[in-house]
Amino acid sequence: EPGDDLTTxxxxxxxAGDGLSEAELVGTLLLMLVAGHETTLNLITNAVRALLxxxxxxxxxxxxxxxxxxxxEETLRYDSPVGQFPLRYASExxxxxEVVIRRGEALLASYAAAGRDAGHYPDADRFDLTRQPARHLSLGHGPHFCLGSGLARLEAETALRHLFGRFPELALAEGERPEPIGSFVSNSVRTLRVRTRK
Incomplete structure (x- = not known):
């Protein structure tokens, strides 16, 4: 059903034959789904887990x-919604x-590990909303910075504000032990059971 949207x-x-191949179309739509939905969902879920x-x-x-x-911002540093991604190759x-990465060898950026680097963040394993500045690499850097970062931040802030505004006594369900998503890229949990009242 065509509409007033990017997919349409x-x-x-x-x-119209404007030079967009079928592979480019499918690739762009998949990127929008993963980058524009799953990562923000992971961010919100990781924030709820950390706050609770x-x-x-x-x-x-x-x-x-x-x-x-x-x-x-602290959730992006503490528990990045993307674990590792993508492979890059050394150009020199x-x-x-003490390690030499040879030209042509693959490199893997681990956003989840970067946020817990004790050499960069004092007390890196502590979730601390007062941390200043709350710098991180979860949304990429330089030419690989996430185009949707502003929207993801807005969506997460809005969702969290409304969730905890409606359910200020939200708590993890008794005995909740969330199972991690079985993914190399996504970093969150499959489900998160909560109670709306204590």
Missing amino acids: DLIAARE AHPDQLRLVLDGALPWSAVV DIEVG
Whole structure:
């Protein structure tokens, strides 16, 4: 059902013969689905898990001491919605510490590990909404920075504000032990059972 949206415009461009191949169309639509939905879903889920596991931090936001944007930024650092992605290849020999990565060898960026680098973040394994600045690589960097970062941040802030505004006593369900998503790329859990009242 065609509408006033990007999917319809991409399909129309393909049908009009504007140089968009079928592979490019499918690839772009898949990228929109994964990058524009799954990663934001993971971000929201990871934020809820972190807040429920750290009620002192949740209280800072519920009391208005900190904005929801602090939750989003610290979650991106603490528990990146993307674990590893994508492979890059060294264009020249690179020395990293005592290791030499040879030209042509594959490199894998681990966003989840980068956020927990104790050499870069004091007390890196602690979820701390007051951390300043809350820098991270979860949305990429340089030419590989996420085009949808602003929208993802807005969606996550809005979802968290409304969820905890409606259910301020939200808590993990008794005995909840979430199962990680079985993915090399996605970093979150399959399901997260919660209670709306304590």
